Amino acid sequence: MATARFAFQTPPGHGKEFIFELTNDTLIAHARKVLSGQETIKTHVQGRIVKKKAPYNPDFSFYLDPATISFFDQASEFSDASAEYAEDHFDEIAGPFLPGGHWSPWASGLTREVKA
Numbered sequence: 076m077a078t079a080r081f082a083f084q085t086p087p088g089h090g091k092e093f094i095f096e097l098t099n100d101t102l103i104a105h106a107r108k109v110l111s112g113q114e115t116i117k118t119h120v121q122g123r124i125v126k127k128k129a130p131y132n133p134d135f136s137f138y139l140d141p142a143t144i145s146f147f148d149q150a151s152e153f154s155d156a157s158a159e160y161a162e163d164h165f166d167e168i169a170g171p172f173l174p175g176g177h178w179s180p181w182a183s184g185l186t187r188e189v190k191a
Contacts, residue, residue, distance in 0.1 A: 079103045080131055080189040081110075083120050085157040087184030093158040094132040094189055095120065098141045105146055109185050117146035121154070121179035124161070124168055131189070135162050139178070147179060154179040 077100050082092035097103045108114035122139035129138035135158060154177045161168065161178065169176040 076100070077103055079106070080191070081106050081120075082186045082189050083180075083183045084186055085159075085180040085184075086182035087186060090157060090159050091134045092186055093135060093183075094129075095122070095139045095144060096129075096131060096141045097144060099144075102144065102146070106185060107188065109146070110188060117148055118185065119147050119179070119181060119183045120185070121145055121147050121177070121183075124173065124176040124178050126165070126168060126176070136165050137161070137168065149181075155181045157182065 076098055078096060078098050080094055080096050082094045084090050084092055097106060105114060109118050122144035124137045125140050126137050128136055132138045154173055156173065157180060164172050
């Protein structure tokens with residue numbers, strides 16, 4: 076199984092990059108197509124938050140569980156937030172804020188593949 080890391084911003088071009096890891100070959104290929112401009116649908120990132128730091132995502136106190144990550148075009152307003160807003164409301168994640176820890180930032184936009 077391959078592993079690749081990518082970054083996004085919410086919204087693109089603003090704020091800190093949020094780095095996530097993919098372990099699914101199909102999703103890795105999809106992310107690379109989005110970055111190259113070959114893919115224009117399902118370009119936003121979503122997944123379930125793990126409330127721990129990941130060494131590859133040092134600016135945030137949480138990361139996305141690679142097994143739950145997918146790409147989307149539209150999502151529920153209940154799961155939308157910028158990465159910085161989620162960090163600022165860390166203690167509320169999986170409670171009233173981002174129920175179940177599911178995060179679908181509508182304004183997420185891939186910025187790059189993160190090379191090891």
